[in-house]
Amino acid sequence: MRILLPLVLIVIQGTTTALAAAQTGPDDIVGAGRAFMERYAGELESQGLEAEYALGSLDPRLSLAPCDDDQIAVEFSSDPMQSTQPSLLVSCEGERPWRMYLSVSLDIYGDALVAARPLNRGDRISQSMVTTERIVVNAIRQGTITRPENLIGLELKRPVRAGTPFTPHLVTSPDAVSRGDHVMITARSKAFAVRTRGKALGNARVGEQVRVENLSSARTVRARVVAPGQVEIAM
Structure with a gap:
């Protein structure tokens, strides 16, 4: 036994070391996240956008079940175009599956249309009111117009x-229609359509209802605005 005991201890220690090496650690998870972000940055670049990112850190003591590289999946847990602090969901679909989140700071730079000068409520936007600037587009939750x-x-x-x-x-x-505008009224059915001229008695956008006066009969009806100066009545 004095001779075998050291050998048994060596075998046990070697097995323990091998099992520890087979576990999925923080370096594996961060590495998978970095590879995913590099691919994503490349996709953005093809769209004329530029990404700057930094991955979060993990507890160095983290130890998860073994997972082959081709079984580790990475995806955003939220829309990266609407947040500068999205998370990555890293998961393993192996024999002993696991899931965890990896934080990431992400700035996506792109050209967006911005006001060229101070503008007022109700201003109708013209080309002279607009210019282009490079901004962090994912810092604006509502999305930008490009x-x-x-x-x-x-x-x-x-x-x-x-x-x-x-x-x-x-x-x-x-x-699309303002009070006092002359409009074309179309009374439409499945079989035919009749057109006559009218006058708008209010303001309305496309898709909204507005009261109009039929200039031929002097009757007032409600019609739906279908285009600037065009309203329609269903028959």
Whole structure:
């Protein structure tokens, strides 16, 4: 026994060391997260965006069940375009599955349309009111407007300062019909449509209801605005 005992201890110690080496540790998880973020940054670059990120740290004592590299999955737990502090969900689908979160700080830089000067509520946006700046687009939860054709002609809901990024919540479609405007009234059924001229008795946007006066009969009816100067009545 005096001879065998040291050998048994060596075998047990060697097995314990091998099992510890097989565990998934913080370096493995951070490495998987870094590889995922590098791929994501490459996808953003192909879209004209630039990403700067820093992964969070993990407890060095962390030890999870073994997981082959091809079984480790990484994904965002929330939309990275709406937060600068998203988390990565790292998981293993092996024989002993596990899941955990890895924090990440993420700034996504991109060109966005911003106010070229101070603007007032109700201003209808023209090209001269707009300029382009490089901003952290995911710091704006409402999302930014990046294409001029999606902005020009819209109306501001509130005053803004110079440099304010335009967001969908900041603008609205202007009235397509204003009080006193002459409009074309279309009375439509499945079989036919009748058109006549009328006068708007209020303001309304496309899709809204407005009272109009039929200039031929002097009757007042409610109609739905379908386009600037165009209203429709269902028959």
